[in-house]
Amino acid sequence: MAQENQDFYMKNKRTSIKDIAKALNVSITTISFVLNGKGEERKISKEVIKKIEDYAEQVNYRPNQVAQSLRTGKSKILVFMAEDIGNIFFAKIGRIIENIAYKKGYKVLFASTDNDDVRSRELIDVFHERQVDGFIIVPSPGIKTDIERLIASDIPVVLCDRHFKDLDSNYVMLNNYGASKRATDHLIENGYKNIAFITIDTEQNQMIERAQGYIDTVQAARLPVNVVSIPFSETNTEKGKIILREAFSSKSSNIDAVLFSTNYLTQNSLELFNEISPSLMHELGIITFDDDPFFKINTPSISSVAQPLQEIGEECMRIIFKLLKDKDRRNTTKTKVVLDALLIARDSSQRKKNF
Template sequence: MKKKRVSIKDIADALSISVTSVSFILNGKAEEKHISKELTKKVLDYAAAINYRPNQIAQSLRTGKSKILVFMVEDISNSFFANLARSIEDIAYEKGYKVIFCSNENDDDKSNDLIEVFNFRQVDGFIIVPSAGIKETVRQLIDDNIPVVLLDRYFEDLESNVVVIDNEEASYTATKHLIDNKYKNITFITTDTEQTQMLDRLAGYKRAVNEAGLAPEVVFVPFTQAGTEAGKKLITDFVKNAAKPDAVFFATNYLALLGLEVFKNESPQLIDDLGIVTFDDNDLFRIFSPTITAVAQPMWQIGTELMEVMLQLLKKKDVKEDTQKIVLKAELKVRESSTEKRRLK
């Protein structure tokens, strides 16, 4: 038989005091309500002795707060998002919040379904890596005065709270690093998308090669094919048909892993011959041979900024008041794969 949950009324009856007094004490309002320290201690000691746990559903109905946040990303198994999730979880927990993690797979229908479900469950706020077509859904959340912080990408014409890195500058710096190390035929491999972060990375690459008087060469891989045989074929075709590239810059870590797999299977010498840089670091890149140069995003700083903005929003009466766009700097982790041109053709 399921054990009956102990209620505030049970505590009040056991101690022969009012339910109201017990509620004030358990919700940290004893001093505010001028309840004696002796009675406060008596209630807290008894609650601890019986292992009292508040009914979260009843509490959320009473206060209008669930103390739950949603962190929706593209793919929670991606090391970038997984590491970021951990920092957010730690900070949220310290502040009394729990976090629900979910993946939208960059799919608008799934994004909208998940947001609808969690909004119906009355979560307190959303941190979202948005898929391209959910601008109106995000706008509706904001119009409904629900705290929302966008991460990694945003909508140009939607006033919202955003935490991103300077993708264009980071991509420019990484490309310039290859150019400074004598690479002249640099191919940029990216996803075929209109998302702001990917467009900015492409823009940074193009700015660097144009400044150097070099010709840009871009391979676009549809997002839905990034982990498939079709995606591998696009990179295989590049390996077989490209006009003698001497370096590649992958726009994401999952494209880098895909590309390195293709190089190994199709033409293993390319791993040693090409200069290689990737956006977004991964533990594997530090132990790969050669070690892979990567643009590293400041995980803990991103998580801290996200939660700081969210915690501010949770206190506001109007979430549209004083929206923030926080732009952080990434760091280029220089490793063996991009050292001065290793094999002149």
């Protein structure tokens, strides 16, 4: 049994640079230069380079990432922490980030926070202990101090989709106020006069700005303000459905259009419309933040405020790699990127009948 265990260990033992050096009778330094692509630069002969590369392939050599990170101080690993990596909005940004990282020789770890501060802190602590090279974070409401600590520890951090107004940080986000104003203007121009804004109950700046864009626009048009807020923790619960049902089925309700602050609230509400009255989907003017292939094929197709996902992902990565190269990150002026959205007008927001 002992012999079998030893044979198993030897069979599965990771081949090291020392093993290759011993087998080929070549110095460890020479092996290291060749395997790191610096053979010609160090004037190592083509014959020796080929011999080392061929042998490394033969024994299926893979570098020890832990040892490399200890030696270089870099893990070549980044983290993308999002509210829900399963949401199509964050998933698409995550994929863009992953593709760019891979081309640069980095890997990306993904994590969902559920917009929960405790979970966010635990994840930050775990990844920090693992010495990842940088964070791209969609922050939950109460982790400003935790982000401050990361920045103070000289860790590259980019906030995505939202930020903290009183924290000087690198971030990439949408012009939420302008996007909401444009969507509300579109509904007003098409004859809708009782527009509701459905959102989550949060102090996060991106949702506050979306709400304010809506409020300022309807007030300027001398129309009523109707904001329906649902606690984030209740968005997929019966309690959340009750809040939505009351907003749309009340006998006193004369809502003729609705602007949703997130795509998941839209999806939940469209399902609910069928329960209340299938005609609601055709009678109401509807616009949602964040596009989804489902909205394009729905009947009627749903108008959306489409965020520039490619730009968001690219800007996050541009900033994170700039930070990785910067030796004086704490004293460098922070990069703050605000992007514009595209309003995609589909069937659901067309001119109101009898207008």
